Amino acid sequence: MQRLVLSCCTVASLLVAREAAAACPTGVTWPAADWPEALVRGPTADAADDYLFTLTGRDEDRKGIRTDGVVIVHRGRIVYERYARGYARHNRHLAWSVSKSFLNAMVGVGVGRGALTVDDSICDHYDPGPELCDVTVGDLLDWGSGIDWNEGYEDDPYYLSSVIAMLYGIGSGDMAAFVASQGLAETPGTVYRYSSGDSVLLSAVLASALGPGLAGDYPWEFVFDPIGMTSAMFERDLAGTYVGSSYVYATPRDLARFGYLALREGCWAGEQLLPEGWIAASTQPNPSFQVGESYDHFLRDGDAVPGRHWWLNLPVPDLAHERRWPAAPPDTFAGLGHWGQTIFVIPSADLVLVRTADDREAGFDQNRYLELALALAAEDSP
Amino acid sequence: MIRRALLASTLALAACNAEAYDNNDAELAVRQKAKEMCSCLFVMELSEQECAAWTRVSPNVARATIDRENKRVHAVALGFWAADARFDGRHGCVHD
DSSP, rough: OOOOOHHHHHHHHOOOOOOOOOOOSOOOOOSSSSBBBOOOOOOOOHHHHHHHHOOOOOOTTTOOOOOEEEEEETTTTTEEEOTTTTTTTTTEEOGGHHHHHHHHHHHHHHHHSSOOOSSGGGGGGGOOGGGGTTTBBHHHTTTTOOOOOOOOOOTOGGGGHHHHHHHHHHTSSSSSHHHHHBBBSSTTTOOOOOOHHHHHHHHHHHHHOOOOOTTTTTTIIIITTTTTTTTTTTOOOOSSBBBBOOOOEEEHHHHHHHHHHHTTTTTEEEEEEEEHHHHHHSSSSTTTTTTTHHHHHHHHHHOOOEEESSSOOOOBGGGGGGGSSSTTTTTTTTEEEGGEEEEEEEEGTTTEEEEEEEEOOOOOOOOHHHHHHHHHHHHOOO | OHHHHHHHHHHHHHHOSSSSSSHHHHHHHHHHHHHHHHHHHSSSOOOOHHHHTTTTTTTOEEEEEEEEETTEEEEEEETHHHHHHHGGOOOOOOEE
């Protein structure tokens, strides 16, 4: 199938130089059974407490900022940590769509082991029906499959939402088959459209590529166990497919381990866990994000620039769109989830930020949060 | 009782008018309540009160019955729609 040629000017203007790591970094701190701590005290930490943890309305009304937990890791040590609203350090929290960034890493390990490549047709590994054989693994990573999808949540009519039908409705028994049954709305690889369906289908493709020996265990074997995420749980549908769009659970401390894996370019304790260059490649604007319908979806969703199951802090000159988080440097990238779940990674500041929350309305200022975290890091003496 | 009947009529009408997916709100509500209540209690390990708040949706028609011993949740709505979810170790909760 003919693919659109990318606008070189558009892509070039979006790219930031992030060199792929030549080798795992030395001389950095790695968490062992638990994180080392170097808590920063003082006015900035107090300001973070005030901003992040002050309920501005009645809890039962679900108004205002509703933070459940925050862990900030600077140079491999926890410099800020706090919990609220019934949560404590031991409570797992639903990551919602931050799960998609976990799935990216699991696919990366699968690619590193030679089970699949990003250029493979998904039909090389999974049978979605002939209409979808032009969709590649990379297209799914880019949310660019072209599969017809309505990513509506509770504020939209339930009967129109593909994702609600997938998670709770007619698609919930075999979610990947449901996604595949939606058919194409666009030519694969040409249009970015944020889709939990693409992510779930990617989970099924990965499991099929790995084969029955690994299909049930890969999240633990590939990512959770090597980085010590002992709290991690990952839910599946009745067909046994991991719900890679939505259902990773872990404590904030363990979510920070995952952010730290990304910060260290896929290395953990000196070992290259993800393929060399995988994180760098995943944190560039994805090829299906280009003028036309992609921008329509982007503007409607109001999110950051999409990478490959990560979100980027880059401008979009074609739209006169500034960086999503101007307080943070342009190399910042993030896993973002419903109701305020976030993992921010800021390589140039050696920072990982985890926030779990139950924000049911817009109002939490991520930029202010990043500003406070960067100020905390600046106060963290070497 | 009248309010419940009106709500049931509205939901049934919504089901008839569903253009894209063959679900109705009550069916979605019980499946959401069973699965997310199970995950909240047995994965996130919050209290029943906290989980009731976490899983509240509109319309808030589903009611959950919790079997802590077997780590299961049964949800019903309007006396007709029902769904179950169970805890499955590191794989969290799944619909039955």
